Amino acid sequence: MTWSTPVLGAEVVDGVLELTLNRPDALNALNLDLKDSLAAVLRAIRYDDSVRAVLLTGAGRAFCAGGDLSEMDPRRTPEQARARQHQLLHDVFLPLTRTPKPVVAAVHGHAHGAGLSLALACDLVVASEAAPMSFGYVLRGLTPDCGITYLLPRLIGMARTKQLLYSGRRFTGAEAAAMGLVAEAVAPADVLSRAGALARQLADGAxxxxxxxxxxxxxxxxxxxxxxxxxxxxxxxxxxxxxxxxxxxxxxxxxxxxxxxxx
Structure with missing residues (x-):
């Protein structure tokens, strides 16, 4: 069975499902097609014994730049906007955090907003020391989404959470590791191999x-x-x-x- 789509690469290798966000020209921003592809895979693997762990990464120079701004229609009513957000959370983010398969994110490049939230919804994050990251919601006049107000305080505490969310400032993968936001920060060339090794170790586990x-x-x-x-x-x-x-x-x-x- 194949779960690959034009916007999401999917291949099972030795029990590890390797998922690659594949919109490199858009820095792998989460558009409707990519959200639907992720949701379909997460539904399919929950009870699939051939998948024992998941490795999530992105094509090109980004992991995921966040939501696709080209699909954010300001004419939507608050009710319509909430319904779309609710669908994203329940179709992608909740299944990602609750899938019984351990998930490792390989963050080799840009990870911002909902894209960084996507990484943090995984079990372990291996990041490039130089990867640019941010929660820039406030800089767009928006509040945080995709579960980050739940995940972030649990990972780094309330004081650091407020500092990052209130400022929207950029930081690096090395800073993220120092804060406890990601499990490891490694040299850029080593991100995929290190994350892959962790995923294989988990796939071989109990x-x-x-x-x-x-x-x-x-x-x-x-x-x-x-x-x-x-x-x-x-x-x-x-x-x-x-x-x-x-x-x-x-x-x-x-x-x-x-x-x-x-x-």
């Missing part, structure tokens, strides 16, 4: 355990301590019954690396 861990971490933002330890107990019970747990124990006893099957 995917049931990874999926449940991802789900619990997402829930931890709004559940209390008692609820979380109940979720942990349930998840432990599920993973103890998996073949991957048995393999993990056996590999420990035999002093070798485990070979997980995702079951």
């Amino acid at each position: 995917t049931v355990a990874l999926a449940l861990t991802k789900r619990m971490l997402e829930q931890s933002g709004h559940l209390g301590f008692e609820d979380m330890i109940e979720a942990e107990a349930y998840s432990q019970a599920v993973t103890r019954a998996t073949a991957d747990h048995a393999e993990g124990v056996l590999a420990f006893q035999e002093k070798r690396s485990p070979v997980f099957q995702g079951a």
Whole structure:
């Protein structure tokens, strides 16, 4: 099965779905076609066992420059604008954060606004030290969107969140790593290889355990301590019954690396 479209490259290699935003002339800005392509892939892979991890990157010199300004019609009513935004969040951003597959973003170049939000909705972000980034909403007279008011304070704290959102200033991938905004910042030439290595490592992992861990971490933002330890107990019970747990124990006893099957 192929999920590629003219605006989104999609190829499964050794259990890793490599997704490439493919609008390089528009710096991979999120237009309607690209949003629809992403939504379709995220729906399709949720229960597809051939996909064990996802690697997301962009063609050309940008990861994603944000929303496509050419499709932002000022004649839309507030209700119409809200409906379009609601569809984007529920078709792309929520499925991205909630897919049981671990997702690694390779941010080699420009990442701004909703494009940077797209990266941060992934599980791990590897960025070029020189990648230009920003949340420039206020510079366009807009409020933040795509879940950034939820994601950003959890990643870097409220004071830094306000500083970035109120100013709309640009910063680099190196600064983002220093703030804890991304997992790693590496030399520009190493971004894709490092992100790919992380994605392959996750694809080779105990995917049931990874999926449940991802789900619990997402829930931890709004559940209390008692609820979380109940979720942990349930998840432990599920993973103890998996073949991957048995393999993990056996590999420990035999002093070798485990070979997980995702079951």
